[in-house]
Amino acid sequence: MKRIPYGRFEVFRLNTTAAVHREWRRFTPTQRLARFALYFGTVFACVISLRTVQIIPEFLYDAPEQVADLLRRMWPIEWAFYPKGVHEALIETLHIATLGTILAILMALPLGLLAASNITPSAWLNYFAKLMLVSSRSVNSLVWALLFVAMFGPGALAGTMAIAFRSIGFVGKLFGEALEEARPGPVEALKAAGAPRTSIFIKGYWPQVEPAFWAIALFRWDISVRESAVLGLVGAGGIGVALDDAINFFQWERVATVMLAILAVVIAAEILVTRIRARLI
Amino acid sequence: MSGKPQPAAPVPPSDGAPALEIRGLRKEYRRGVPVLRGINLTIAARGITAVIGPSGTGKSTLIRCINRLVEPSAGQIFFHGLDLARLRGRALRQARRRIGMVFQEYNLVERLTVMENVLSGRLGYVSPFKAWLRKYPQEDIDTAFELLDTVGLTQFANQRADALSGGQRQRVGIARAVMQQPELLLADEPTSSLDPKTSVEIMELMVSIAESRRIPVILNIHNVPLARRFATHIIGMADGTVVYDGPPEGLTEDYLKQIYGGENWLE
Secondary structure: OEEEEEOOEEEEEOOHHHOOOOOOOOOOHHHHHHHHHHHHHHHHHHHHHHHHOOOOHHHHHOHHHHHHHHHHHHOOOOOOHHHHHHHHHHHHHHHHHHHHHHHHHHHHHHHHHHHOOOOOOOHHHHHHHHHHHHHHHHOOHHHHHHHHHHHHOOOHHHHHHHHHHHHHHHHHHHHHHHHHOOOHHHHHHHHHOOOOHHHHHHHHHHHHHHHHHHHHHHHHHHHHHHHHHHHHHHOOOOHHHHHHHHHHOOOHHHHHHHHHHHHHHHHHHHHHHHHHHHHHO | OOOOOOOOOOOOOOOOOOOEEEEEEEEEEEOOEEEEEEEEEEEOOOOEEEEEOOOOOOHHHHHHHHOOOOOOOEEEEEEOOEEHHHOOHHHHHHHHOOEEEEOOOOOOOOOOEHHHHHHHHHOOOOOHHHHHOOOOOHHHHHHHHHHHHHHOOHHHOOOEHHHOOHHHHHHHHHHHHHHOOOOEEEEOOOOOOOOHHHHHHHHHHHHHHHHHHOOOEEEEOOOHHHHHHHOOEEEEEEOOEEEEEEOHHHOOHHHHHHHHOOOHHHO
């Protein structure tokens, strides 16, 4: 090595003529083995799956024909059915989605607070809240709908409750995580000013998580609109009832009307949510 | 939370009683690894005390033990007859509102306006409900505007804090701390995130506020020349202990070597 004076320091430079090769590996042998095992396992699982799903080739071969046949039956689309049987159901679907989401937010807020370890410094309460949130998410909204139809009978109430209970887990989990990601500095400053816990939440945490909160709420509403469209299949009200009836009576022109109505609403919801979210931050 | 706003300029004890008495202060974050090894200090009722020392020597921990953002492991911290190290719950909160704090990273709530950040200094006195409705007492609003005048940010009152530069944010941080009408001002590396010119301006602002309001200030600082220039008292720390405790004039090179180790950097 050569010593080269440079100001007050001395710079050490490797003598390049006698270059030594130094070994560099991103992963340790164990890590590489684990990565290989993962890749191998993935391929293996795919092979096993292909052998067990038992695709019946005959059904697969005439699938294009069937699709073409279905589309032909859907044509011409029965637009006249919209005012008669779709419009009201569509509005009911939007009501189910909106009310269900609002109920979910109301129930998810306290659970989110309990799940955030920086707000609730008790591991037991964190686990309890997370368990509740996971239970809510682990049940599909159609299954929630079946449960509530059994409880309240068929109709929009069952659908609203199904949307609400499925959404609690989603909203609560994301809200809790947003709280945990809040910068601790400003919170510390308010603590140092002698602020009580409620004020620390209102003035320290809430302003930080507010954009996330509204984004979560809107996103969940967007999902709820899509989910509530199918709840009618199990009798929980909304546009799904119209869809189910049309399918059962093989009225494919009507099925097309209903599906286009759902598509239109989902696109409208998407545009609305994107616009509002852009203004929130 | 029912405390009334305090008079505009709290009068510190005039008999020269110390602002702070620290006795045998120890802190271990991990068992057996002390960061503070029995600190004994007396902070005078007036003036600027600068704590200097290498990174990781416990300067921040010392400052944070005073208002209990960090829990001391042992020792006593007497503040106007109260042992801060022993306070809990409401008593701790009430003691904290008497101690203002300025942070290295300003710690403003960025999505709130400058005015709301300054008024946050009153959260120890205003009820959460009123704070939520932004119904701060008129005298608090008057004080906040006066402070914004002092730090020269009145025209930014309704701007969001994230629209400000570093130096401006630190001025808001100082205004928020002073808004508490504190009897002691702590500052944890208040200039470390700022450029040299802004650092001097922030130090000048702290000195002028400390003098006009007659509040003692304790601050951590990395910059020794800045400490010598503005502090009336210097505490040198090394390895969790106090190795120098005296006026800036007495801080000789020998002490600096003892504090920071080595000597090449002094040349």
